[in-house]
Amino acid sequence: MTSDYHAGLVSELPLIHQGKVRDCFAVDDQHMLIVASDRLSAFDVVLPDPIPGKGEMLTRISNFWFGLTEHIIPNHLTGIAVSEVLSDRQLAELLAPRAVVVKRLKPLPLEAIVRGYLIGSGWKDYQRSGEVCGIALPPGLQLADRLPEIIFTPSTKAAVGEHDVNVDFTAISQSIGQDMAERVREVSIEIFRTAGDHARERGIIIADTKFEFGLDADGTLRLMDEVLTPDSSRFWPADSYRPGSSPPSYDKQFVRDYLERIGWDKTPPGPRIPGEVIEATHEKYREVCERLVASG
Numbered sequence: 271m272t273s274d275y276h277a278g279l280v281s282e283l284p285l286i287h288q289g290k291v292r293d294c295f296a297v298d299d300q301h302m303l304i305v306a307s308d309r310l311s312a313f314d315v316v317l318p319d320p321i322p323g324k325g326e327m328l329t330r331i332s333n334f335w336f337g338l339t340e341h342i343i344p345n346h347l348t349g350i351a352v353s354e355v356l357s358d359r360q361l362a363e364l365l366a367p368r369a370v371v372v373k374r375l376k377p378l379p380l381e382a383i384v385r386g387y388l389i390g391s392g393w394k395d396y397q398r399s400g401e402v403c404g405i406a407l408p409p410g411l412q413l414a415d416r417l418p419e420i421i422f423t424p425s426t427k428a429a430v431g432e433h434d435v436n437v438d439f440t441a442i443s444q445s446i447g448q449d450m451a452e453r454v455r456e457v458s459i460e461i462f463r464t465a466g467d468h469a470r471e472r473g474i475i476i477a478d479t480k481f482e483f484g485l486d487a488d489g490t491l492r493l494m495d496e497v498l499t500p501d502s503s504r505f506w507p508a509d510s511y512r513p514g515s516s517p518p519s520y521d522k523q524f525v526r527d528y529l530e531r532i533g534w535d536k537t538p539p540g541p542r543i544p545g546e547v548i549e550a551t552h553e554k555y556r557e558v559c560e561r562l563v564a565s566g
């Protein structure tokens with residue numbers, strides 16, 4: 271399996287945004303083509319070695335969740351085939367598994383972070399203050415404990431190269447209006463609950479995640495970007511979950527462990543990754559994809 275995609279292949283459409291993982295091409299004023307590459311980022315730096323199959327798996331996972339949550343919120347998918355927006359037939363065929371044609375939305379200026387478990391920055395926050403992003407929690411919770419309720423802890427979308435900043439609900443209400451802020455919170459929690467139930471039945475715990483929303487030309491709120499992938503979420507294997515210790519995470523753990531081991535200073539450029547670490551990471555993405563998306 272090789273990684274045979276790079277943005278330069280799509281010469282017939284203007285590249286409007288190149289993220290760490292995905293490339294966005296303009297189709298017209300209303301539509302864009304999002305292509306998920308096989309790039310892997312760790313500690314916010316894109317590593318030189320791609321993970322074969324990753325872009326395709328990310329696309330399958332997001333598309334699956336868009337379908338499962340359509341009754342909760344409409345999304346950015348159009349159903350337009352990649353071959354309808356690329357005249358190069360061979361290229362369209364190559365990209366179809368990793369690309370989607372979406373409605374071009376006006377992004378809401380926030381990352382809708384949702385947490386079901388106490389981990390990461392939430393755990394640090396809780397230890398310091400008994401709260402997570404201003405939301406008070408009962409005392410005595412342990413690392414990785416399930417939260418009594420799913421919580422919404424939005425952050426602002428940072429400029430390129432900067433880290434996102436947590437903000438409280440009041441700040442979000444001021445920026446997008448209270449009704450919109452409440453709707454985003456309600457929908458985010460509902461998606462998280464629905465997806466969490468699905469994943470749990472398949473042996474995966476969704477600890478936390480980030481959603482992005484945008485408004486279409488009619489002002490309708492839609493779910494966009496990627497949804498509940500290993501890149502935007504923390505997934506844990508349910509069978510090894512024990513509150514009190516940090517569960518092994520699906521996704522980039524092998525890479526992160528390797529990078530810690532070699533003492534990389536986490537500034538660009540990222541180091542090359544050995545074949546066995548690439549293979550193990552590929553395997554984790556494959557397993558998550560298989561478990562979540564496969565029917566049954």
Ligand SMILES: Nc1ncnc2c1ncn2[C@@H]1O[C@H](COP(=O)(O)OP(=O)(O)OP(=O)(O)O)[C@@H](O)[C@H]1O
Binds near residue numbers: 290293374494495496
């Ligand atoms: N339907 C849409 N309409 C408008 N913008 C969208 C839509 N879907 C996704 N986006 C935007 O496209 C970009 C996708 O790029 P990507 O996620 O790879 O990079 P990024 O968010 O800039 O950086 P990062 O690597 O930190 O995620 C994001 O900026 C996202 O907000």
Ligand SMILES: [Mg+2]
Binds near residue numbers: 289
């Ligand atoms: Mg992104």
